[in-house]
Amino acid sequence: MISRKKKELLRMGLQSLLGYPMRTVLTMLGVVFGVGSVIAMLALGAGAEKELLQEIGRLGIQNIIINSVEPEQPENNNSSGGRRGWINYYGLKFKDHRQIVETIPGIERVLPVHLSKKKAWNGSRWIESTLFAVEPDYFEVFGLEIASGRALSPQDEEDLARVCVVRSGLLQELGIYEDPIGYVLTIEDQKFTIVGVLSEDRFQGYAQKALVADARSSEIYVPYQTVLKRQGTRSFSGSAGSWEATDVELNQIVVEVEDLDQVILTSRTIENLLSRNHPEKDYEMIVPLEVLAQRRKTQQVFNIALVAIASISLLVGGIGIANIMLATVTERTREIGVRRALGAQKRHIIAQFLTETTTISILGGVLGIFLGFGLVQILVIFTGWTAVITPISILVALTISVAVGITSGIYPARRAAALDPISALRHQ
Amino acid sequence: MSQPIISLEGIHKYYGEVEPRLHVLKGIRLDVTQGEFVSIMGTSGSGKSTLLNLLGCLDVPTEGSYFLGGNDVSQQSDDELSRIRNEDIGFIFQSFQLIPQLTVLENVQVPLLYGDSSIREKEEHCRSILDSVGLSHRLSHRPSQLSGGECQRVAIARSLVNDPLILLADEPTGNLDSKTGQEVLELMDSLHAEGRTIIMITHDQEVALRAQRQVRIHDGLVIEEAS
Numbered sequence: 001m002i003s004r005k006k007k008e009l010l011r012m013g014l015q016s017l018l019g020y021p022m023r024t025v026l027t028m029l030g031v032v033f034g035v036g037s038v039i040a041m042l043a044l045g046a047g048a049e050k051e052l053l054q055e056i057g058r059l060g061i062q063n064i065i066i067n068s069v070e071p072e073q074p075e076n077n078n079s080s081g082g083r084r085g086w087i088n089y090y091g092l093k094f095k096d097h098r099q100i101v102e103t104i105p106g107i108e109r110v111l112p113v114h115l116s117k118k119k120a121w122n123g124s125r126w127i128e129s130t131l132f133a134v135e136p137d138y139f140e141v142f143g144l145e146i147a148s149g150r151a152l153s154p155q156d157e158e159d160l161a162r163v164c165v166v167r168s169g170l171l172q173e174l175g176i177y178e179d180p181i182g183y184v185l186t187i188e189d190q191k192f193t194i195v196g197v198l199s200e201d202r203f204q205g206y207a208q209k210a211l212v213a214d215a216r217s218s219e220i221y222v223p224y225q226t227v228l229k230r231q232g233t234r235s236f237s238g239s240a241g242s243w244e245a246t247d248v249e250l251n252q253i254v255v256e257v258e259d260l261d262q263v264i265l266t267s268r269t270i271e272n273l274l275s276r277n278h279p280e281k282d283y284e285m286i287v288p289l290e291v292l293a294q295r296r297k298t299q300q301v302f303n304i305a306l307v308a309i310a311s312i313s314l315l316v317g318g319i320g321i322a323n324i325m326l327a328t329v330t331e332r333t334r335e336i337g338v339r340r341a342l343g344a345q346k347r348h349i350i351a352q353f354l355t356e357t358t359t360i361s362i363l364g365g366v367l368g369i370f371l372g373f374g375l376v377q378i379l380v381i382f383t384g385w386t387a388v389i390t391p392i393s394i395l396v397a398l399t400i401s402v403a404v405g406i407t408s409g410i411y412p413a414r415r416a417a418a419l420d421p422i423s424a425l426r427h428q
Numbered sequence: 429m430s431q432p433i434i435s436l437e438g439i440h441k442y443y444g445e446v447e448p449r450l451h452v453l454k455g456i457r458l459d460v461t462q463g464e465f466v467s468i469m470g471t472s473g474s475g476k477s478t479l480l481n482l483l484g485c486l487d488v489p490t491e492g493s494y495f496l497g498g499n500d501v502s503q504q505s506d507d508e509l510s511r512i513r514n515e516d517i518g519f520i521f522q523s524f525q526l527i528p529q530l531t532v533l534e535n536v537q538v539p540l541l542y543g544d545s546s547i548r549e550k551e552e553h554c555r556s557i558l559d560s561v562g563l564s565h566r567l568s569h570r571p572s573q574l575s576g577g578e579c580q581r582v583a584i585a586r587s588l589v590n591d592p593l594i595l596l597a598d599e600p601t602g603n604l605d606s607k608t609g610q611e612v613l614e615l616m617d618s619l620h621a622e623g624r625t626i627i628m629i630t631h632d633q634e635v636a637l638r639a640q641r642q643v644r645i646h647d648g649l650v651i652e653e654a655s
Contacts (some may be wrong), residue, residue, distance in 0.1 A: 012534075012541055019529025173651040315520045338525045341486060342586070343514020345507045422486050425525065 009348065011053055013355030024360060027324045028115070030317025031364025031404060036396045037310040040379065042393035045303035052295050054350075058207040059139060059288035062108075064255040064267045065210055066274070068092045068248050072284045087234070091284040092246040096274060104269055106258045111135050113252035114227055115212060116235050119184040120306045122174040128168065129218040131187060132188035133227035139165075141256060142203075142211065144221075149181040149196035152222035156223040160230060165196040169217035185220075190230065192222060206295075210286045212252065242336025255332055256324060280287075311400070316405040317364065321357050325412035329419075336416050337424025353416055357409030358402060365401025431498065432459035434483065438581045439492035441478050441648075452478045454487070454648035458534055460594070460627060465620040467628045467639035475648040477598075482627050484517055484596050485509045490494060491503055497593050509650030516540050522599035524579040526571040526586075532558065535568040536586045545592055550589070577608030584615060595619065597628040601635055613638050 017024045059065060068091025095113050114133040119126045138144070139151045145340060147168065156163050164185065171180050183194045198221075203213040233246045255270065257263045267287045274283060329336070336349060344352075376387045441453035452475045457622065458465055468474035480485040482494060485501055488509070494502040501512055519525075522603060526535045538552045540547045558564055561581040571579055587595055601609030617638065621627055628639055636642050644652040 004548070008541055008547050012538075015534065016529060018575050161518065176468075209485070336526065338527060339520050339538065340510070341484070341512050341513060341525070341541075342539045343590075345510040348542055422481050425486075 008090060010204040010355055013352050016352070017356055017359060021329075022306065023324065027321055028364040028367065029137055030320035031401055032368045033364045034310070034314030034404075035368025035401055036371030036375055037313050038301060038370055038400065039389065039393055039397050040387075041306040041310040042303070042396065043372065043376045043387040043389045044385060045299065045306055046303075046388040046390050046393065049296065049299050050223050050388050051386045052292070052299060055205045055207045056144060056292045056295065058203060059210055060143075060256065061292060062257050062260055062263060063288060064095075064257065064263065065286040065288070066092060066253045066255070066270070067210075067212060067286065068210060068251045069278050069282055069284050077158045085246050087245045089247045091200050092250040092253055092274075092279070094249050096277055097253055099277070100253065100255060101271055104274065105253070106266060107260045108136055108256040109141075110225060110256075110260045111138055111141060111254040112250050113138065113254065114224065114233060114249075115251040116227070116231075118187050118220075119218075120170070120174065122176055122183075125175050127170065129187070129211075129217055129220050129226065132219055132221045132278075133224045134221055135224045138221070138254070139153070141254060145199045145230055147199040151196055152221060152223050156227045160224060160226045161223060162190060162192045162230075163195045163223065164192040164193055165198060165221040167198050167217040167219055168200050170220065171197065173218065185221065186223075186264075188231075192220075192306060196411065206291070210288070213268050231251045239259060252381040256374070258277050260289075263287065270275040282406070314404060318361070318408040321360055321405070322408035322411060325353060325357055325409060326415065328356075329416045331414050332416075333419060333424045333427040336419050337421050337427065340419070340421035341425060347394050349354060349417040353413035354406060354409040358405035361401045361405030361408070362398070365398050367402070369397055372397070395418070403415060431461075432495075433462045433497055434458065434460040434472065434627075435493075435495040436482075437493045437495075439479075439482065439489045441475075441482065442490045452648055453482070454652055455492070456477040456645075457650070458643065458650060460625060463620075463623050465616070465626045465628070465638075466643060467630055467636035467641070468628060468643045468645060469636045470635070471631065474645045476629050476631075476645050479645065480596065482629060483594075484519060484612035487551045489540055505647045512544070514539055515590055516593040518590070518592040518595040519597060520580070520583050520587050520597040520600050523578075524571070524583045524603070526579055526582055528571055531568045531570055532563060532574070532582050535571070535582055536589055539586060540589050552583075554589060557588050558582075560581045575608070576604050577611055580604060580608075580612050581615065581618075584612070584619075588619075593625065595624055595626045597626065599630050599632075600628065601630075601632070609632055609635070 025417055099109060101110050102105070111134065116131045118129055118131045120129040132321070134152070135157065136152045136154055139146070142290050146165070149165070152163065152165060164187070166180070174185070176183055180197055184191050185194060200217065203211055229286050234245055236243055236245050255266070257266045264287065267285060267290070271285060274285070275281070339349065373389060376389060379385060380387050435457040435458055439453050439456040441619070443452060444448040456479060468476055468479065478487070482489055485496070488504070489502050490500065493500055495571060496516060498513065499630070503508070504512065527538065530538070532552060536558060537547050537550070540550050545649060552581050555564065561584055561586065566574060566578060571582070574582065600616065601612055605610060613635065616626060616628070620640070631638050643650055644655045
């Protein structure tokens with residue numbers, strides 16, 4: 001509780017500021033811009049972190065994602081590794097999937113995924129699409145939302161049903177404008193009935209890369225067994241009279257670990273198993289939890305750098321206050337002398353000047369927070385970045401403002417208090 | 429005769445650290461009793477300003493004792509001197525020394541800031557003092573909007589706010605024309621009539637004669653007293 005006396009001293013300090021409104025506002029500007037930029041930088045940092053969390057969070061932090069990768073080989077070296085004759089074998093095998101299921105403990109589920117590039121036709125219109133052969137759980141694991149119709153079901157697997165779930169973007173590209181549920185697409189030479197449409201909420205950035213998702217959202221999800229049993233895993237591509245075949249049994253294995261604490265350990269065990277099966281490393285393992293930790297660390301370093309740069313303007317603002325206050329001390333020497341003659345002790349003079357500088361900086365801080373909000377809005381509108389203003393950043397900004405006010409006030413205040421009252425009274 | 433409210437005994441004041449030091453006051457003796465109106469006269473360089481500073485507790489003597497209201501205040505700490513100035517001394521300056529950004533009422537309230545009593549409690553008190561100096565219609569004006577005479581009346585009101593033991597006036601009419609100067613002197617007469625102890629420093633013989641007792645200072649010594 002502030003005593004009445006302190007309140008009166010505080011009020012007197014404020015009156016002095018109101019006596020010179022223009023100077024007060026100009027002095028404040030440094031802090032306004034400093035705090036504004038600190039708020040904006042913190043918001044951008046927090047926004048980047050949020051985006052990161054969303055991006056990588058989509059992958060599921062309890063998941064381990066293993067992707068097949070085509071190994072780099074010299075053109076004519078046919079004898080080594082998985083490449084035999086004109087068929088290019090590489091990547092994850094059914095055996096890997098089976099062994100993970102059978103030998104790795106603490107696993108909730110293991111999802112095999114097979115990908116192939118296929119042409120999808122609607123009458124005479126076609127587009128190049130990515131066919132995702134997935135088990136029904138895939139939708140749940142990656143949080144794919146069905147906008148209309150249904151997801152793939154275990155029954156579809158059993159029936160080897162020729163059904164598919166598509167993205168709405170694909171419908172537009174193929175010119176399907178009526179109700180797509182029940183519509184039949186031709187994928188290569190087989191007919192698939194659309195049973196569900198996904199919302200346009202796409203994987204972005206890192207998540208898109210990790211899941212080998214399509215940037216143009218022309219993914220088509222079909223039952224895993226249907227593809228495996230009806231089409232096999234081999235795909236052909238031909239050009240200029242020659243043709244090539246690729247045989248990748250599984251493009252992706254998604255392992256969901258039961259216990260979050262076991263994710264890293266499980267990933268190491270799987271790595272051991274896979275490295276035995278694949279002496280030539282034709283797979284990559286993505287552990288979202290690990291990626292998240294690394295990215296966060298990088299982001300934090302970046303955030304600190306951003307805020308440090310923004311703080312420089314705050315520092316300049318503080319120097320501005322100190323500078324003006326020093327000038328004020330000279331200008332108000334007589335006032336200081338009068339106050340001393342009327343009974344002000346040194347501490348009263350110090351308190352008065354600190355009140356003034358702290359008020360300037362707190363007011364500047366508050367205005368700076370508003371400026372920060374504005375800056376962030378403008379940045380978001382013009383750049384499309386994500387920015388989040390957190391309560392903690394507001395607290396940080398205010399704390400810094402108070403600190404700036406006090407430190408910039410100390411020297412001028414002490415100078416003012418040290419003035420000899422007699423000569424201060426005579427000062428012209 | 430009653431106990432003097434001010435008693436200076438063998439006051440010396442030197443300036444400077446190294447010899448030859450400037451010897452300004454050379455053994456001043458002076459007693460002022462409660463309710464007296466004393467003028468101190470002297471030419472420029474006679475030491476009257478230095479004496480005023482000592483009397484006002486803005487400075488301390490190099491040698492000698494200064495009793496104010498029975499207490500020795502000649503060797504007090506800076507904070508203690510501030511407290512004495514606040515409670516026991518009312519200053520009236522030649523150039524008024526009002527704070528420009530504060531209103532008339534706020535200027536009068538300044539001494540309250542540094543004392544024990546609160547401004548709110550004393551608000552009525554301040555208003556009545558301003559009323560008694562004829563400024564109740566000017567409460568929210570700033571010094572720049574007042575005439576010189578009005579400014580000096582604000583300063584007198586300010587000097588009274590803590591009900592001090594002595595009023596210390598330094599050339600109170602020096603910056604005023606003779607008519608307003610007269611008004612201010614009349615105001616001081618009436619304060620004296622109320623029983624206030626007033627010490628007025630001036631170089632003006634005519635002004636000095638308004639006081640009940642005149643003290644003349646020359647070359648750091650009291651050379652003549654008349655009453």
